[in-house]
Amino acid sequence: MMKDILSYESEIWACADLLISSGIKQSKFPDYMMPFFALIMLEGRMRNEMRDIQEAEGIDPTENIEDFVEAFRDRECGYNDYIVRQNKTLSSICDNDKTFEQDFSQYLAGFDAQLKELLGIERGTDDSKYLNLDGMVAELRKKGILMQYITGWAQIDLSPYNNSEITTLEEHIKRKWADISAETAGEQYTPEDIISLIAEIVAAKIDIPKRDFVHLYDPTCGGANLLFGVADRLREGAGYEFIAANGCDWNDALYALAKIESLFRDNAEIKYGNTLTSLPFNGKSFDVVVANPPYGIPWKGYEKEIRDDQTGQFAFLPSVSDGQLLFLQHNAWHLHDSKGIVVEVNNGSSLFSGDAGSGESNVRKYLFDNDWVEAIIQMPSDEFFNTGIVTYLWILNKNKSADRKNKVILINASDLWQPLKKNKGSKRKEMNETHRADIVRALVEFRDCDIAKVYDKWHFYFNKQQIELTEIDEAGRSASESLGYYGEPYKIKNFEATYDEANGWLWPIGDNAEYPEEALANLDIQPKDIIIFSKEYIYISGKNRPGIIQISRKDGSDENLGMGCLNFSISRSKTTGKVSASAKVTNKTDKDTEVIPYNPDPEENDRVIAEFLARYLSKPYRLLDNTVGVEVNFNKEFYVPETVEPVDTILAEIAEIDSELATLEKELGL
Secondary structure (H helix, E strand, O other), X not given: OOOOXXXXXXXXXXXXXXXXXXXXXXXXXXXXXXXXXXHHHHHHHHHHHHHHHHHHHOOOOOOOHHHHHHHHHHOOOOOEHHHHOOOOOHHHHOOOOOOHHHHHHHHHHOEOHHHHHHHOOOOOOOOOOOOOHXXXXXXXXXXXXXXXXXXXXXXXXXXXXXXXXXXXXXXXXXXXXXXXXXXXXXOOOOOHXXXXXXXXXXXXXXXXXXXXXXXXXXXXXXXXXXXXXXXXXXHHOXXXXXXXXXXXXXXXXXXXXXXXHHHOOOOEEEEEOOHHHHOOOOOOOEOEEEEOOOOOOOOHHHHHHHHOOOXXXXXXXXXXXXXXXXXXXXXXXXXXXXXXXEEEEEEOHHHHOOXXXXXXXXXXXXXXXXXXXXXXXXXXXXXXXXXXXXXXEEEEOOOOOHHHOOXXXXXXXXXXXXXXXXXXXXXXEEOOHHHHHHHHHHHHHOOOEOOEEEEEHHHHEEEEEEEXXXXXXOOOOEHHHHOOOOOOOEEOOOEOOEEEOOXXXXXXXXXXXXXXXXXXXOOOOOOOEEEEEEOXXXXXXXXXXXXXXXXXXXXXXXXXXXXXXXXXXXXXOOOOOOEEEEEEEEOOEEEEEEEEEOOOOHHHHHHHHHHHHHHHXXXXXXXXXXXXXXXXXXXXXXXXXXXXXXXXXXXXXXXXXXXXXXXXXXXXOO
């Protein structure tokens, strides 16, 4: 009976015991384990191919080795002369400690040029080391554990298993790497239940004949577990026969693992590089785009390239602190115009970060304006291996059906989960088949239900209206209005004055000019008040600060003009020494911002703004700039108020507790 392949998981991690004893930090385990996992994976799959050639093509390597080698090379799945021609394995190499070093060198030398580059046996044309096997071998040799370490790996024989089974083991191993390595956290592994949900959403939404090609793309594929996981589920679960899986990643080791995996798959292509700047699939449209880009990762290191982008993939640029919304635009850019969907995993910041007019809000507005957003699904917390945050699935569709035009469905799946029997890092929850079916059903039916609400897309738009408010006194007056200028500055003419900084008074300009004491005797003057004498009035207010503007007439009568500012300035010529002054009365104004519901009709939107301001503002105002923003707030849309027990119930509970205490005291003889 063949051994369950997942039982090898514990054996693989037993190899880590040697690393611990050699003083290697746990966070570095993936660096030492990835290349050797790649070795046994390659060896197992090559031996699978060798067995298939014998069974399917009837070529016996013991009778005709050259035809056998040619048939193997024709499969273009990578080649190792030491394995294929000489039928050697890591296990056989480790049988003889005296020839181990020589045999192991020949084993590594037997790989073809591409595999040597991916494994890191030799440097690539761009000087990259990818899995850096050569470097890890040197480190293990220096610590004196190379043969012992490789012997542990050599006990793992993957040749009896098919590609799907090996992929399952690979995903389990990658998940553990995600648990222990902060450097690769969130970049390489999407949980299997989330992969299944994404595949089921895709299968329910795409309208492609089962015998046509489905072109699938993941721009941040990491080790390709999401990309190939969706491809396998579409093939095995949904019955799509032909799937072209395309991916790209910038992490050396994860790219190498994905690339090696792709060699054993039909119609799979993995490319290396910064997806957003190198554009490895430029000019190509895809039927399905899936992605789980890293959250909160800055893009400052390639900001110039992004800002200089000429492809049109970025309508707006978000903050350099987080690149999620760059990938959302990139994925929409690659999506076919007439079929297919994007399913991208994001954290909450892509829904609401940035105010109206910011790059983030403008990206959301761009996607909503084009009516590409079909659904957003809130996932349960604690679903991923290295973070407990809540995540969301954005579903984009460039070819919505007529009944879904300008509409968006929000699906709240936060309560659709079951606890794991054993936590896996931060992952404490998982979605079962029933949970996933409920989500897919809500998306397909596209109507309000207990977990979903359908909205006009305009529901998520808002006006950020800037206004200038005019301060008024208790009688509702402003100074400029009382003077007949209605918001415009009122210039005070025909006056001459200066400012005595020591005493805080305004005095007339002139060598010996003084105003008579009786002119000031009846005025309520405070230190630092501004007093301006003109031919018409005496103006009094606080020094360049708001207050009630008071005027005194020459006939002795006083009047308050209302709230305003008395602004005074004085300057002295450096050449002539002549002093000049100016003064004016202005309104006291403050700028404010109001968030107001949006209407897509411009005239109706103006009316909504006017009615809102009339309802909530009691002060005169002037409209300034208006900016339209877009945000999605699940907490607001699915808010459930806390229920408070009736007072009678609470009092009854208190009385019951009092009674129990009295009984207890009696029993204790207190």
